[in-house]
Amino acid sequence: MSNQENSLYSGDRRIRNIVIVGGGSAGxxxxxxxxxxxxxxxSITLIESADIGTVSVGEATIPNIRAFNQLLELNEDELLAKTQGTFKLGIEFVDWYEKDxxxxHPFGPYGQNLSGVPFHHYWLGSSEHAGAPITDWCLEATAAYQGKFERYTRQRGRPVPTNYAFHxxxxxxxxxxxxxAVDRGVKRIIDHVDEVRTSKDSGxxxxxxxxxxxxxxxxLFIDCSGFKGLLIEQTLHTGFEDWHHWLLCDSAIAQPCAIGDHYPPYTRSLAQEAGWQWQIPLQNRWGNGHVYASAFLEQDKALNVLHANMPDTPTGDPNYLHWRTGRRRQAWNKNCIAIGLSAGFLEPLESTGLHLVQSAISRLLxxxxxxxxxxxxxxxxxxYSREELERIRDFIILHYKATRRTDTDFWAYCANxxxxxxxxxxxxxxxxxxxIFRENLELxxxxxxxxxxxxxxxxPNAIHPLTEGMQVAERDSLxxxxxxxxxxxxxAMSCHQAYIKQHCSMESQ
Ligand SMILES: Cc1cc2nc3c(=O)[nH]c(=O)nc-3n(C[C@H](O)[C@H](O)[C@H](O)COP(=O)(O)OP(=O)(O)OC[C@H]3O[C@@H](n4cnc5c(N)ncnc54)[C@H](O)[C@@H]3O)c2cc1C
Incomplete structure (x- = not known):
């Protein structure tokens, strides 16, 4: 046997040509x-159609996006300046459990684990403190409500990183x-894929x-063609698992509006009669969107709800989006890997779309x-793709299921x-x-x-018994x-706007 044949390296079997279809965020x-x-x-080639637009949404992220940007060695300040970005410390959910x-849901921890027991047990068990919101012990939540931001704070003289993402x-x-990508050799073709040719033998x-x-x-073909899945579904007929019965929202209307000088460092999610509405602050506008269940609300009424709850005057036209909630049965089928909306979609309640793209890329690598x-x-x-998506699905369903609202047919359905x-x-x-336990690769x-x-x-009906290892007075004082x-x-943190103006203002570009 020659050295070549004996080698563990792929040699001639190596993938030499990667073709990506789609020039949205996923592509x-x-x-x-x-x-x-x-x-x-x-060789990497990306083909994007001039006739089919991208979804043009996906403005709120979760902290993991920073790991992706670090992999690419992006300059975070430059990125934020060029994308009119702001910092995000969490999501506020309004009227979800009940009205008013x-x-x-902040990105940082509450207090600190004491004797290995998560902080929330001590808070739940404290008659002196349980009346105060637990967010009082979370730096990210407190800063968010005060409109403050810094990448680092000091604790006992040491710098401690803040947990943040971006809008x-x-x-x-x-x-x-x-x-x-183009600077690093990716070949960009602006053209429309009309036909996909497959091998008669292998498919x-x-x-x-x-x-x-x-x-x-x-x-290797990467399908980033959006909801329709040009390669993974329309060509390879991979199949789709529908989760619509658990997550009723299947439509959205997105429309920006003006923003003043105040952009809070968090996303707002306002529950509405048949869904919810996002408010995402950027440096030059609010991103707004009404996500709703079309079986419970007509499109023109959904637009009225969006407009009635916008923080300012709309700018730009409404963008209407519709989807099927669920997952492609195989994200990788034959020599095709679906990444982004072509692999499946869970509504954007917890801003997980771009994260799913990022984690699919890291799995692919x-x-x-x-x-x-x-x-x-x-x-x-x-x-891994299935497990990850199922756990996120459960997390999103929790927001709908654990509600006291029964004031509309939509909420009554969700609660029951x-x-x-x-x-x-x-x-x-x-x-x-x-x-609470985090399962396997749960996000x-x-x-x-x-x-x-x-x-x-x-x-909960009980808390961790190990909290009793500490005297009540000691716990309360801690x-x-x-x-x-x-x-x-x-x-001690800066005002969010002032921090942006100093480090990553869009005006600096
Ligand atoms: C309402 C809504 C809100 C969202 N909000 C968030 C959020 O806040 N945070 C978040 O992380 N994610 C969010 N997402 C998800 C996020 O927007 C997507 O995950 C992300 O934009 C990836 O989209 P994509 O690139 O897969 O698809 P698309 O943006 O649809 O791109 C598809 C691409 O395929 C190309 N294409 C299609 N057919 C052909 C063809 N025949 N030939 C050539 N090219 C073709 C198109 O030209 C386009 O370039 C949201 C999604 C929706 C629907």
């Missing part, structure tokens, strides 16, 4: 990441990444026929195939609907014992789950100290 995030890590020995009630203009973000995709008559061949397309790699990719067993188990464990931490379980009014410390840290 350009994928192209940018592949261009960064693959180097020039692999609000809570926050940004999604179209500008994709454009920024497009420049990045693998071989090439794409473009409107211009050009034929683009490839080894870990399980990157050669031209043999080993089934074990594909199966792992599909298993059956939910997945995996979610029931999580709620029951918490209800019985205050305990949302115990802190996130606690924020929503508690915010949506679920009270809680007082931690609260004071949190408030002082927030006080």
């Amino acid at each position: 350009w995030m994928t192209a940018a990441a592949l261009a960064k890590v693959m180097g020039h020995h692999t 009630h609000a809570y926050m 940004f203009n999604a179209v500008a973000y994709a454009a920024y990444l497009a420049d990045y 693998f995709i071989q090439s794409l026929m473009l409107s211009s008559g050009q034929e683009i061949a490839g080894d 870990s399980l990157f195939p050669d031209r043999h397309f080993d089934d074990t790699l594909r199966n792992k990719f599909n298993q 609907m059956d939910i997945p067993d995996s979610l029931s188990e999580k709620i029951e464990l918490y209800r019985h014992s205050g305990r 949302f931490s115990e802190i996130s789950w606690f924020s929503v379980l508690n915010g949506q009014g679920i009270k 809680l007082s100290q931690l609260k004071t410390q949190t408030q002082q840290q927030a006080q």
Whole structure:
């Protein structure tokens, strides 16, 4: 056997041509990441249609996006300036549990674990402190409500990083990444894919026929073509698992409006009669959108609700969007991998769309195939994609299920609907014992789950017995100290607008 045959390297089996269809956020995030890590020995081509627009939404992110930007070695201040971005410390949910009630899902922790026991047990068990909102012990939530922001605060003389994400203009973000990818050798073709050619024997995709008559061949095809899934569904007929019965919202109307000088460092989610409305502050406008269930509300009424609850005068036209909630049965089928909306969609309540793109890219990099397309790699990719999406699905369903609202048919349905067993188990464990566990590769931490379980009014019947290792007076005094410390840290932060003006103002571009 020659050295070549004996080698563990892929050699001739190596993927040489990657073709990405779609130039939305998913396409350009994928192209940018592949261009960064693959180097020039692999050809990467991205095809985007001039006739089919992108969804042009996806303005709120979660903190993991920073890891993606760091992989690309992006300059965060420059990125925010070019995308009119602001900082995000959490999401406020208004009228979800009941009308005139609000809570926050912040990105940072509450207090600190004491003797290994999560802080919320001490808060729940304290007769002196349980009346105060638990967000008083969370720096990110306190700063958010005070309109403050810093990337670092000081605790006992040491810098402590803040947990934050961004709000940004999604179209500008994709454009920024497009420049990045093209600078690193990605070939950009603006043309329409008219036909997809597959092998008669294997069913693998071989090439794409473009409107211009050009034929683009490839080894690996990445489907970032949006909801319709041009390759993964329309060509490979992979199948779709529908979750519409748990997540009724299937439509949205997005429309920006003017913003004054005040842009809070958090997203707002206002529950409405058959869905909810987002308010996302950017440096130059509010991003607004009404997500609703079309079975319960007509489109013109949905537009009225959006306008009635906008913080300022609309600018720009409404953008109407419709989708099917659920997941593609296999995100990776044959030599095609679906990333972005083509892989499935969960409504944007917890801003997980771009994160799902990012995590699919990181899974692809870990399980990157050669031209043999080993089934074990594909199966792992599909298993992890499914598990990740199911856990996020459960987290989003929780917001609808755990409500006291029955004032409209929509909310009455949600309050009474059956939910997945995996979610029931999580709620029951918490209800019985205050305990929360993060399963396998689950995206949302115990802190996130606690924020929503508690915010949506679920009270545990018991707390962790180990809290009793500390005397009541000692616990209460520690809680007082931690609260004071949190408030002082927030006080010392800059005003969010001032921080942006100093570091990443869009006017600096
Ligand atoms: C209402 C709503 C709100 C959202 N809010 C958030 C949020 O706050 N945060 C978040 O993280 N995510 C959010 N998302 C999700 C996020 O917008 C998407 O995950 C992200 O934009 C990725 O979209 P995409 O690139 O997969 O698809 P698209 O943006 O639809 O892009 C599809 C691309 O495919 C191209 N294409 C299609 N057909 C062809 C063809 N035949 N030939 C050539 N090219 C073709 C199109 O030209 C386009 O470039 C939201 C989604 C929706 C629907």
